[in-house]
Amino acid sequence: MSEKLGISHVAMGDILRQILRESDPLADKVRPYIQKGELVPDNLVIEIIKRRLNSLEVKDGFILDGFPRTIKQAEILDNYLGKERAIGKVINFVTPDDVIISRLAGRRVCRKCGANYHIKNLPPKKEGICDRCQGELYIREDDREETVKKRLKVYNENTYPLIEYYRDKGILIDFPGDLPLEEAQVKLFAMLNEIKKGS
Numbered sequence: 001m002s003e004k005l006g007i008s009h010v011a012m013g014d015i016l017r018q019i020l021r022e023s024d025p026l027a028d029k030v031r032p033y034i035q036k037g038e039l040v041p042d043n044l045v046i047e048i049i050k051r052r053l054n055s056l057e058v059k060d061g062f063i064l065d066g067f068p069r070t071i072k073q074a075e076i077l078d079n080y081l082g083k084e085r086a087i088g089k090v091i092n093f094v095t096p097d098d099v100i101i102s103r104l105a106g107r108r109v110c111r112k113c114g115a116n117y118h119i120k121n122l123p124p125k126k127e128g129i130c131d132r133c134q135g136e137l138y139i140r141e142d143d144r145e146e147t148v149k150k151r152l153k154v155y156n157e158n159t160y161p162l163i164e165y166y167r168d169k170g171i172l173i174d175f176p177g178d179l180p181l182e183e184a185q186v187k188l189f190a191m192l193n194e195i196k197k198g199s
């Protein structure tokens with residue numbers, strides 16, 4: 001989506017994993033939460049996202065992925081962005097838990113560029129190697145079944161209420177999250193074109 005629209009993809013989980021890899025001073029603070037599948041405290045992720053969004057040009061749009069995950073994060077984000085950069089649309093990928101569990105169990109991630117694969121749905125050309133950059137593919141520690149179940153519980157308690165938060169603002173779009181990849185892409189791009197036409 002970010003390539004298609006020519007705008008930045010700001011993924012909170014990717015930023016946090018980069019902090020862990022680079023032994024950033026914040027690494028010891030965030031590691032235990034990620035390992036357990038819990039949310040990193042709001043004050044920390046809010047500081048991190050503000051730093052990242054500050055570095056983007058005001059005129060540029062962006063896709064936020066994995067942020068916000070709590071009502072507090074959403075409220076602070078709204079205040080921070082103000083009217084000029086306000087969130088335009090929120091896409092809610094509606095996906096049954098069993099599909100999420102099997103997707104994450106088969107997920108492989110590139111250590112170098114962060115590209116995602118799936119052993120059945122989107123296998124790399126060469127097993128264990130990234131098609132894009134030849135980096136090594138690995139299994140995220142928090143994709144183990146027990147941790148995924150914990151993450152789903154955390155989602156239901158903390159993140160699920162955001163659906164009503166954004167529906168009330170009239171900017172929520174429900175999108176089926178269990179379509180085959182190609183069908184999902186076609187539908188998603190058609191939807192993005194509609195949004196662009198309307199803006």
Ligand code: AMP
Pocket residue numbers: 012013014016033034035037038039040041045065066067068069070073142151
């Ligand atoms: P993700 O790559 O989006 O699945 O995120 C991986 C992990 O990073 C989550 O399970 C949380 O531990 C942490 N994380 C990512 N985004 C946030 C957020 N907005 N608030 C708190 N923790 C987060």
